Each structure stands twice: as C-alpha cells, then as structure tokens.
Amino acid sequence: MTSETKAKIAIAGGGLLGRLLAWRLSQRNLDITLFEAGELSMPGGACWTAAGMISPLSELVNSEKQVYTQGLQSLNLWSDWSRLLEQQSGSAVEFRRAGSVLVAHGKDRSELVQFLRELQGKLGESAREQVQPLDAKSLAKLEPALHSFEQGLYLRGEADINNHRLLPVLLHVLRENGVKLRERTKVNCAPGRILLAQGDEAFDGVIDCRGLGAKGQIEGLRGVRGEVMVVESREVVLQRPVRLLHPRYKLYAVPRSDGRTVIGATEIESEDMSPISVRSSMELSSALYSLNPAFAEARILETRVNCRPATMDNMPVIQNEQGLIRVNGLYRHGYLLAPAVVKQVENLVAQQLLQVV
Ligand SMILES: Cc1cc2nc3c(=O)[nH]c(=O)nc-3n(C[C@H](O)[C@H](O)[C@H](O)COP(=O)(O)OP(=O)(O)OC[C@H]3O[C@@H](n4cnc5c(N)ncnc54)[C@H](O)[C@@H]3O)c2cc1C
Known part of the structure; x- marks a missing residue:
C-alpha cells in the first residue's frame, strides 16, 4: 500500500x-x-x-494457569518493549525486574506455607525453582526495611513497571x-x-x-473496585514490590524511584467510584505500619480509586x-x-x- x-x-x-x-x-x-x-x-x-x-507467580494462586503462562510471555515482551520505548522517547519507563518479596507476621506463618503449597499444586516442582524461602537473615539482606520479619518468600522472576x-x-x-x-x-x-x-x-x-x-x-463485563494510597517516606526504602500475607488482609507496597510507595489491598465487588473509605485507609495504613513502624511518619500524598474491567x-x-x-x-x-x-x-x-x- x-x-x-x-x-x-x-x-x-x-x-x-x-x-x-x-x-x-x-x-x-x-x-x-x-x-x-x-x-x-x-x-x-x-x-x-x-x-x-507484573506478578505471574503471586497472581497464579487465585487465577487460571493461562494468567501465569501469558504473564511469563508478557514479562519477556516488557523487557524488550520497555527498552524500545526508552530508545524511541529518550525517557525511562522504569521497568524493574528485581523480583518481589512475600512476608507474613509470625502468627500468620501458615499463609506463606499455604501460598507455596498452592503454587506447587499448580506448577509442580518447578514452583520450588522459582520461589526462594527466606529466613530472617537473608530477608534482611534482600530488603533491609523488613528486618523485623522472621521469614518470607522471594519470587525472583517477578517485575513491575512505573x-x-x-x-x-x-x-x-x-x-x-x-x-x-x-x-x-x-x-x-x-x-x-x-x-x-x-x-x-x-x-x-x-x-x-x-x-x-x-x-x-x-457480556457480563463489570467493574471491580480497587483503592490505592501513595505515601512518601524518608525513613523506609523498599527495593522491590512487597506483599504482606494476612488471613483477612493482603497488602502490597510498590516503591518508586522518587521515594514514593504505592500501597493497596482492597478488591471490592462494586462499581462505586467514590473516594477511599476511612476503613480502607485505616486498614492500609496499619498494614503498612506493621511492615515497618517507621512508615508511621510517611506522608499520604494521594489516594486513588478506580474499577478494573472484569469478565x-x-x-x-x-x-x-x-x-x-x-x-x-x-x-x-x-x-x-x-x-x-x-x-x-x-x-x-x-x-x-x-x-x-
Ligand atoms: C487499584 C488498581 C490496582 C491495579 N494494579 C495492577 C497491578 O499492579 N498490575 C496489573 O497488572 N494490573 C493492575 N490493575 C489492573 C489494570 O489497571 C487494568 O487491568 C488495565 O488498566 C486495563 O486496561 P484497559 O486499557 O483495558 O482499560 P483502562 O486502563 O481502564 O483504559 C480504558 C480507556 O478507555 C477510555 N474510554 C472509556 N469509554 C470510552 C469511550 N466511550 N470512548 C473513548 N474512550 C473511552 C477510558 O477513559 C480509558 O482511558 C490495577 C487496577 C486497579 C484499579
């Protein structure tokens, strides 16, 4: 043509x-x-x-295997595409393939065991190759800000993009x-x-x-509400996305290069786009505080609400x-x-x- x-x-x-x-x-x-x-x-x-x-392993536990296989494919594409976009624009897109860390407080240790068991159920023995158990020492080395945790899991292949x-x-x-x-x-x-x-x-x-x-x-397209807070801390620096496993509440914290951290957890079967509730902001804040008490001094810069398009x-x-x-x-x-x-x-x-x- x-x-x-x-x-x-x-x-x-x-x-x-x-x-x-x-x-x-x-x-x-x-x-x-x-x-x-x-x-x-x-x-x-x-x-x-x-x-x-960009978390194929973390998401697999509650998803179909296709999410994992397409997620792995996407990870490799992101690696090429982000490089290409940076060349074409002259600006960074901050694709980071530094893995992610899962932690649980002592009383919730069974959450980590259960996570690994479920991954093994879906991936067989290859789950063990992709997930590295962390004791207090190796965890503190990988993520110094998480020094108060006794155990965790390192999902080394995972990534995130700003x-x-x-x-x-x-x-x-x-x-x-x-x-x-x-x-x-x-x-x-x-x-x-x-x-x-x-x-x-x-x-x-x-x-x-x-x-x-x-x-x-x-057919059946619906919105699933999610809420995030953006905080800024001078005291606590995370190196990669961290998830806190809790029987009722699952926090994620994603650090950005500018000292900000995006935190979220909630998934609500609702298309309500109204601002974040007091309950959610308290739960997010207290879960964040439990990662590292120095987060108490972090500043809340922004809260955001939106709905994920879901079938x-x-x-x-x-x-x-x-x-x-x-x-x-x-x-x-x-x-x-x-x-x-x-x-x-x-x-x-x-x-x-x-x-x-
Ligand atoms: C709180 C939260 C956290 C999330 N975290 C993650 C994460 O960590 N990792 C991950 O993989 N995914 C995450 N997601 C999901 C991800 O954001 C969505 O899956 C993704 O944005 C969907 O992309 P999309 O292009 O289909 O839709 P959208 O990103 O919603 O874009 C749709 C666009 O269409 C436009 N539009 C709508 N109607 C019209 C119209 N009639 N005419 C013209 N334009 C229109 C809208 O304005 C919008 O710009 C998260 C979502 C939420 C809400």
Whole structure:
C-alpha cells in the first residue's frame, strides 16, 4: 500500500491496551486514530490508578494457569518493549525486574506455607525453582526495611513497571509516530465504524479498548473496585514490590524511584467510584505500619480509586469479527497480561487487513 492508501485503523480507548496497541500498530504501515473519552495526559482509566506489578507467580494462586503462562510471555515482551520505548522517547519507563518479596507476621506463618503449597499444586516442582524461602537473615539482606520479619518468600522472576512513566512515554511516542489523537471524544464502536455524537466515521478496522466504557457490549463485563494510597517516606526504602500475607488482609507496597510507595489491598465487588473509605485507609495504613513502624511518619500524598474491567470468569476476552475487534477484561492483570494480549490482537489485525486489501 502507498501512504495514500494506508489502511485506516481506529482504536477506541486511550488506556493501557489502547496506547500499547496504537504504538505497536503505528510501527507498521497503517494510519492510526486513537479516540479517548477523557484527557490523554491524565488518564481516567484503571491504567493510571494501578500499581504496575507484573506478578505471574503471586497472581497464579487465585487465577487460571493461562494468567501465569501469558504473564511469563508478557514479562519477556516488557523487557524488550520497555527498552524500545526508552530508545524511541529518550525517557525511562522504569521497568524493574528485581523480583518481589512475600512476608507474613509470625502468627500468620501458615499463609506463606499455604501460598507455596498452592503454587506447587499448580506448577509442580518447578514452583520450588522459582520461589526462594527466606529466613530472617537473608530477608534482611534482600530488603533491609523488613528486618523485623522472621521469614518470607522471594519470587525472583517477578517485575513491575512505573505506569506514571510508561503511559506518558507511550503518548509521546504515539505523537512522534504520527498517530492521530482525538481526546475528549467519547465514541461507540461498530464493524468498520466509529460512532460519534456528530455522526459515523468509516475505518478499515476498529479496535475497542474502552475497558469499562464497553459495558453492555461485552457480556457480563463489570467493574471491580480497587483503592490505592501513595505515601512518601524518608525513613523506609523498599527495593522491590512487597506483599504482606494476612488471613483477612493482603497488602502490597510498590516503591518508586522518587521515594514514593504505592500501597493497596482492597478488591471490592462494586462499581462505586467514590473516594477511599476511612476503613480502607485505616486498614492500609496499619498494614503498612506493621511492615515497618517507621512508615508511621510517611506522608499520604494521594489516594486513588478506580474499577478494573472484569469478565464473568475474570479472564481477558478478545472478540473478533470482520472490521471490529473487542479486547477487554484485563481485570487486575492489565500490566501482567497486556503485551501477550496485544500480540494476539496484532495478529488478528494483520489477518483482517489481508482480507481487506
Ligand atoms: C487499584 C488498581 C490496582 C491495579 N494494579 C495492577 C497491578 O499492579 N498490575 C496489573 O497488572 N494490573 C493492575 N490493575 C489492573 C489494570 O489497571 C487494568 O487491568 C488495565 O488498566 C486495563 O486496561 P484497559 O486499557 O483495558 O482499560 P483502562 O486502563 O481502564 O483504559 C480504558 C480507556 O478507555 C477510555 N474510554 C472509556 N469509554 C470510552 C469511550 N466511550 N470512548 C473513548 N474512550 C473511552 C477510558 O477513559 C480509558 O482511558 C490495577 C487496577 C486497579 C484499579
């Protein structure tokens, strides 16, 4: 195809999936338009609220094996894609593959045993190769701030990415690559058409990445509320994501390079987008304090609430018909699964376009 006859692709939704897909497809000879209901510089989707953990092992315990296998695939893709994005933008996206640490207080020791048992149940003996038990000494060496814990587990293959760096970097590269950006533009999707308040626009292919905005178009799509707090501490420095296992309450703390730590825990079956509750903020704060009492002096900079787009079985969904691909349901696994899912969609787009030209 010549530049005048480039295939026209519309992507609805400028969150995590929409940006990644627009970036990947903009490297092919395609004319891409990205529609976003809100502001691209301040994403309103779950992608901005998220903690950015890429944790195939931690998530496997409560998920299907596919989440683990696609998670491993994504981990390798993130490693290449983050390097490429940094080269293309000249800015860091802070993809960190330093593993993650799980700890439990003495009385909850059985939580660590149970976690390992469940992993072994799903992965067999290979679980042991991927999980290193830590005693007090090895734990304090790996994560000095966790010196009061007697035991833990080190999941050395896990990673995380700073979404507040990644999403602006993607936006920058989309601009550089000539993607047409149409923000503050709420759309609906149909095969080969984007439906706008002022009328329809025709495209060779439409990809619906609207997350919860596609509710009603994907059977059973629902929102699952999550709450995070961003704290800043001069006293406590974590090196990698840490999860505190507790029978009732599971805290995660993800340190950023700027001294901030994103903490979260809650998963609530509700589409309520109202601000964080007093109960949640107290539970988050006290769990954080129990990681290291010096967190008491940390400053709460921000709280964020959003809803994860989830299907009935909490697994991603890709629906493919000529002229329209819908991709959704990344649930609590957007960063964990997006690259693997995006790869699948890229292949579908290529197949569809072969039929068009
Ligand atoms: C508290 C919390 C913590 C999380 N932590 C993690 C984590 O650590 N690791 C992990 O892997 N995942 C995590 N997630 C999940 C992850 O954020 C989501 O799975 C991911 O953001 C889904 O990506 P998406 O692109 O499908 O949807 P979104 O990121 O929600 O993006 C959808 C976009 O579509 C736009 N849109 C909606 N309707 C329209 C319309 N009609 N027209 C145009 N645009 C529209 C929205 O404005 C939005 O920008 C977390 C989520 C939450 C809420």
